[in-house]
Amino acid sequence: MNDETGHQLVVALIAIGIVVSFAYSLIMAGQILLWLYLVSVLLFFYLLWRFVRAHERIADALERKE
Numbered sequence: 001m002n003d004e005t006g007h008q009l010v011v012a013l014i015a016i017g018i019v020v021s022f023a024y025s026l027i028m029a030g031q032i033l034l035w036l037y038l039v040s041v042l043l044f045f046y047l048l049w050r051f052v053r054a055h056e057r058i059a060d061a062l063e064r065k066e
Contacts, residue, residue, distance in 0.1 A: 010049065017042050 018039055025035035 010046065014042055014046055 021038040021042075022035050025031055025033075025038070
């Protein structure tokens with residue numbers, strides 16, 4: 001799996017998670033704050049994943065330089 005395919009997969013999974021959590025929060029729980037909490041958690045993990053990937057790319061570039 002190349003980097004672009006992995007990124008698209010993550011974005012698709014996040015989008016599905018947001019839609020499912022929004023539907024659940026409105027239909028089942030009746031609470032919009034539950035949706036905001038779940039989306040915040042998903043966003044946190046997505047940004048954490050992007051942060052780690054960026055550091056891996058920097059490390060790879062520095063290793064190739066040496």
